[in-house]
Amino acid sequence: MPIHYSIEIADAAAHLFAIELTIDTPDPKGQILELPVWIPGSYLIREFARNIVQIAAFSKQKTIPIEKLSKSSWRIAPTTGPLTIRYEVYAFDLSVRGAYLDQTRAFFNGTSVFLAAKGFETLPCSVQIKADSFSAMSKQWQVATGLCAAAVNDNGFGHYTAQNYDELIDCPVEISDFSKIEFEACGVPHQMVISGRHHADMERLAHDLRLICEYQIRLFGEPAPFNRYVFMTMAVGDGYGGLEHRNSTALICKRTDLPEIGSEQQSDGYRQFLGLCSHEYFHSWNVKRIKPAAYAPYDLQQENYSRLLWAFEGITSYYDDLSLLRCGLITFEQYLHLLAQTATAVERGYGRKRQSLEESSFDTWVKYYRQDENTPNEVVSYYTKGALVALCLDLHIRAETQNQKSLDDVMRALWNQFGRHFDTLGQGIKEHEWETIAQAVTGLDLTAFFDMALRSTTDLPLSNLLEKIGVQSQLRLASNPTDKGGWQDNPVPSACTWGVRTADDPQGVKLTHVLRHGAACAAGLAAGDVVIAINGLKASASQFASLASNAKSGQCYQVHAFRRDELMQFELVARDAIADTWGFCKSKDSCQVNKEMLATFLRN
Known part of the structure; x- marks a missing residue:
C-alpha cells in the first residue's frame, strides 16, 4: 500500500493515541497533510485538528521540517524516499462523532485521527491496529469495525485495508471488552457489539434487529449495499445518539434502554x-x-451546503418508526403515539413559523447544530418536520394515485438511479432534482405541495391526509408539563401557561427558554433568569408548574428573579395555553377506501 497508518496507545490515562503515517513516494514539492474539520452526517465544523498535540516528520532517519499552513493542514519539506509522520491525538470525546480513550475503552472515527495525504486520497491504504499496545490494557479487548481485515488475530488486532481515504474515515473502530452477537439479514452477516456495563438480552436484540434490517433491505431490493454490517453501541448512564456509516453505525444509549x-x-x-x-x-x-450532489464528493475542509437535508434526514426519520411498524415490532396504536410526539414537538416550536425546511437544511451549520436559548423561536428541525413532510407526501401520493403509487416507489427509483451505482459513478442529486424525480415516478404535479411543505412556513395538512387512511386527529391542550403528545379521550378543557422551559436551580427555577408571544416574554423575563420568589414565596420548579395549572387567565403574579447577579422584579400575567399537543387514533367508522389505503400503508 502506498499509504499506511498505524495506531496505538500513547498514554491511556492522558487519553492519547499515537498514530504513524507512512507515505512511500511523497510529493517532491513538499507533502501536504490535512485533517477533516467536520465528520459526514454531523453538520458542524468541529475542528478535529485542535486535538493533535504533537507532530513530527522523518525520512531516512532524519527529521524533516514541518510548516503549519492553516488550522488543519501542514506541509512537510521536500524529501525523497519514504516519509513517516508521527503524531499524538488527544481523545476524550464520549460521543459518536470523535475519538475516545481511557483504561476501559478505545473508540475513534478516522476523521479525528487519520491525516489525509493530499494527492493520495483516492489510493488504497492500510491500517495497523497494534495488538501489543491495546492488549496491554486488557487481554479481553477486541476490535469491531467495518474496515476490511487483511491479517488480524482472533481479537481483531492487526492489519486492515481501505480502498481510499473516504472509506478509511467512514469506518469507525471500537476497541474494548464488549459484548457481541452475530446474525444474518437477507444472507448478509451483521454484528451488534455493546461496550460499557449492561445486562442486555443479546438474543432478543439480534432477533429484533434482523426484522428491521431484512425489511429495509427488501424495501430497496436485494442485494444489500454492503457485504457485512456492524452496530457499535456504547451503553452509558444517560446518553443518546447515532451516526451513520457505509457499513456500520456508532450508537450511544442509556443502559436501561436495552x-x-x-x-x-x-x-x-x-x-x-x-x-x-x-x-x-x-x-x-x-x-x-x-446523497446530495453537494456531498459527492465531500469537501471536508469547509461547510458543504445543501437544501436537501429534509429529504435525507427527514425522510429517514419517517421510515425509522415506520419500519418498526411494518416489520411487526410495534403496533399501529404505538406508531400513532410516536407520530403524535413528533407532531407535538414540531407544533410547540415557534420556529416552524419563521423558517422553512429548505432554509433549515441550508443553515444547519450555523443554526440546528448550534442551538441556544432562542432556537425554539427561530429554528424548525428538518428531522421532525421533515418526517411529517415525508408522511404527508406519502399519503398525498397514495390518495392522488388511487393507492397505486407511494413514497416507497420514489425511494426505490432514487436508489436505482443514484444509490445502486454510487460507488462507481459517484453521482449525487442536484438541489431540485429530487422533486423532479418524485413527479416523474408518481405522474403527479407536486409543485404546489413542495412549495408549501419545503419553501413556506404554512402548517402541514396533517389531519386531512391522515383522515384518508382512517386516522382521527386531535389537537389539544397539554395535560401536564411532561405531556409529550398522544390521544386522550378526555383532554383538559382549559389551562394557562407561562410560555417557558425550565430547569432546576439551587436558588429556584432557571428559565432555559422563553418562548415568543408567551406570558414570560411579555413580562420581560429572559432565558437565563433564575426565578427565586413568586408573590413573596420561595420559588421551586414544581410550584412554578402548578401555579400555571391553577392560574386564571389575566391573573397577575409578582416575580423576583436574578439576571446575572442583579435582582429584578416582574409582573407575570397568566395567559391561556394554546392547543399544541397532537393525538391520533384509528377511526372506528372509516369507509372501505380508508381501510384499503391503510392496509397498503401498513404492509409497504
Whole structure:
C-alpha cells in the first residue's frame, strides 16, 4: 500500500493515541497533510485538528521540517524516499462523532485521527491496529469495525485495508471488552457489539434487529449495499445518539434502554433504541449512497451546503418508526403515539413559523447544530418536520394515485438511479432534482405541495391526509408539563401557561427558554433568569408548574428573579395555553377506501 497508518496507545490515562503515517513516494514539492474539520452526517465544523498535540516528520532517519499552513493542514519539506509522520491525538470525546480513550475503552472515527495525504486520497491504504499496545490494557479487548481485515488475530488486532481515504474515515473502530452477537439479514452477516456495563438480552436484540434490517433491505431490493454490517453501541448512564456509516453505525444509549434478560415487555426506552438503530441503518441507502450532489464528493475542509437535508434526514426519520411498524415490532396504536410526539414537538416550536425546511437544511451549520436559548423561536428541525413532510407526501401520493403509487416507489427509483451505482459513478442529486424525480415516478404535479411543505412556513395538512387512511386527529391542550403528545379521550378543557422551559436551580427555577408571544416574554423575563420568589414565596420548579395549572387567565403574579447577579422584579400575567399537543387514533367508522389505503400503508 502506498499509504499506511498505524495506531496505538500513547498514554491511556492522558487519553492519547499515537498514530504513524507512512507515505512511500511523497510529493517532491513538499507533502501536504490535512485533517477533516467536520465528520459526514454531523453538520458542524468541529475542528478535529485542535486535538493533535504533537507532530513530527522523518525520512531516512532524519527529521524533516514541518510548516503549519492553516488550522488543519501542514506541509512537510521536500524529501525523497519514504516519509513517516508521527503524531499524538488527544481523545476524550464520549460521543459518536470523535475519538475516545481511557483504561476501559478505545473508540475513534478516522476523521479525528487519520491525516489525509493530499494527492493520495483516492489510493488504497492500510491500517495497523497494534495488538501489543491495546492488549496491554486488557487481554479481553477486541476490535469491531467495518474496515476490511487483511491479517488480524482472533481479537481483531492487526492489519486492515481501505480502498481510499473516504472509506478509511467512514469506518469507525471500537476497541474494548464488549459484548457481541452475530446474525444474518437477507444472507448478509451483521454484528451488534455493546461496550460499557449492561445486562442486555443479546438474543432478543439480534432477533429484533434482523426484522428491521431484512425489511429495509427488501424495501430497496436485494442485494444489500454492503457485504457485512456492524452496530457499535456504547451503553452509558444517560446518553443518546447515532451516526451513520457505509457499513456500520456508532450508537450511544442509556443502559436501561436495552432489553433486559427475562423481560418480555417493550419499554419506551427500548422502542426508542430500536428506532435509533432503524434510523442509522436506513441511512445506508439514504445519504450514504443516495446523497446530495453537494456531498459527492465531500469537501471536508469547509461547510458543504445543501437544501436537501429534509429529504435525507427527514425522510429517514419517517421510515425509522415506520419500519418498526411494518416489520411487526410495534403496533399501529404505538406508531400513532410516536407520530403524535413528533407532531407535538414540531407544533410547540415557534420556529416552524419563521423558517422553512429548505432554509433549515441550508443553515444547519450555523443554526440546528448550534442551538441556544432562542432556537425554539427561530429554528424548525428538518428531522421532525421533515418526517411529517415525508408522511404527508406519502399519503398525498397514495390518495392522488388511487393507492397505486407511494413514497416507497420514489425511494426505490432514487436508489436505482443514484444509490445502486454510487460507488462507481459517484453521482449525487442536484438541489431540485429530487422533486423532479418524485413527479416523474408518481405522474403527479407536486409543485404546489413542495412549495408549501419545503419553501413556506404554512402548517402541514396533517389531519386531512391522515383522515384518508382512517386516522382521527386531535389537537389539544397539554395535560401536564411532561405531556409529550398522544390521544386522550378526555383532554383538559382549559389551562394557562407561562410560555417557558425550565430547569432546576439551587436558588429556584432557571428559565432555559422563553418562548415568543408567551406570558414570560411579555413580562420581560429572559432565558437565563433564575426565578427565586413568586408573590413573596420561595420559588421551586414544581410550584412554578402548578401555579400555571391553577392560574386564571389575566391573573397577575409578582416575580423576583436574578439576571446575572442583579435582582429584578416582574409582573407575570397568566395567559391561556394554546392547543399544541397532537393525538391520533384509528377511526372506528372509516369507509372501505380508508381501510384499503391503510392496509397498503401498513404492509409497504
